[in-house]
Amino acid sequence: MAIQENFCPKCGGKTANEGLCNKCKVESIEWLICEPRVECVICPTCGSMKRGSIWTDVTYDRQQLIEELAFAAVSVHNDLEDPELAISTRDPTPNRTHCIIYVRGQLYGLPVQKTCELKIIWKKENCDRCSRLSGGYYESTIQVRATDRKPDAYERERVEKIAYDIEESVQEAGERLSFITRVDNTRDGVDIVVSSHNIGDTISRQIVTEMGGKITRHPKLVGERDGRKLYRITILLRLPQFRKGDVVFFKKRYYEVRGTDSGLLRVFDLSEGISNVLHDGEYRLIGNIRDAESADVTYIDNDIAGILDPVSYEIKDVKAQAWLRLAAHEKVRFLRDKEEDEIILVG
Ligand SMILES: [Zn+2]
Ligand SMILES: [Zn+2]
Known part of the structure; x- marks a missing residue:
């Protein structure tokens, strides 16, 4: 069966198509259209961008933003296959970016390429957040x-x-x-x-x-x-009245505050070494363990320990509470109760 031969009505060349040959078809259509001018509104203070009437924070860099804006302004014909886009840009002024966009691909079996130019206009406007903040x-x-x-x-x-x-x-x-x-x-x-x-x-x-x-x-x-x-x-x-780590004096004992729960004080008993809960009462604040001083343990004798006061250089005898596990020549942290002239070991 013979292939039917047609002639292109425009150039007169042979063609397998009905109507225009591929070359004339490519020439007759506008396969690349780009908007000549794109506006982009940016907040000069925080860099947010306005899309329509909505402000959003943008995290990408300027070059990425330029490419995104430029490519969005380009439309190519649906029949263009394997389209490739490239861009070159320059900034003639701080609020203008000129873009040249190179597009190539295959159209009706023929390789095609074209360029188009567009301008990005950068506008500055205080965003909703910055105008509220400055006000x-x-x-x-x-x-x-x-x-x-x-x-x-x-x-x-x-x-x-x-x-x-x-x-x-x-x-x-x-x-x-x-x-x-x-x-x-x-x-x-x-x-x-x-x-x-x-x-x-x-x-x-x-x-x-x-x-x-x-x-x-x-x-x-x-x-x-x-x-x-x-x-x-x-x-x-x-x-709360007491902070975590506060040491308080209550009914002749010292406690470290570990927390507060609706009026109750969760504490650590500094003589017994056990956790406890205290109700409302008259507490006297000694200090906070964050401000504790550090001293050397000079000796241990049964349940008595000698502590070298780092200020007066006197050795003071204190009760070596079991939970502290004191050892001679090691350090221990303490607070001073000035009212009772006592040294309170906190561990
Ligand atoms: Zn033709
Ligand atoms: Zn802003």
Whole structure:
């Protein structure tokens, strides 16, 4: 059976097609179209990018972003097979990037290649988060205080670290508008001012989980936005009266505080070497084991040990409690009870 021969109506050449030959078909269609101009809005402060009306944090680098924007502006004909794209760019000004895009592939059995040019216009606009941040926007204030005392430097530092760690994790989870507006260290404690109720609640719960204490929330209506009532919440967080590691004097004994549970004090009895639970009572605070001094054990005589006071260089006799497992010429840590003129070994 003979193959039917056709002639191309445009160039008159032989062709196996009905109508135009492949070469004329390639010439007659626009197989590469690219938008000449693409805009990209970036926040100059934090580098977030606006897509439509939504801001998102972008983590990739500038060159990757350029390629993504440029390739998205290019469309090729559906019949193009094995398309390959390449790009060269230059920045004539800080807010313009010129791109040349090279495209090649196979079209109706013929190799084809073309280039097109496009411009990326970089626009700067403060994002939703940065404009709130610079305006000092806030929805909650966490007031960290302590019961019958002031929070110490260690607690203040710890509270701030917890807050900033939470901010980091909610930002990473995509909660763009949850951030810490500012932290104020005051005489009475620490005020953490935050931009959303959610981050305020998350931070205060985490502080209580790690450090104990109680929370009370005081919402206040401050206005309306988009038909929704707007509340500011003051979260009062009271740290427990005693911190972990505090040593207290109670009914002629010394205890190390290990934790607090709704009014109960979980303690370690520093004479018996056992854990215990104490109820409310009149405790006298001696100090915290973090501030313990270190001394040499000079001798052991049955249940008496000699301790070399590192300040006065006197040797003081103390009870060598069994749980301490003291040994001569080793170190032991202690606190001083100035009121009773006692040395309290803490291990
Ligand atoms: Zn032809
Ligand atoms: Zn920003």
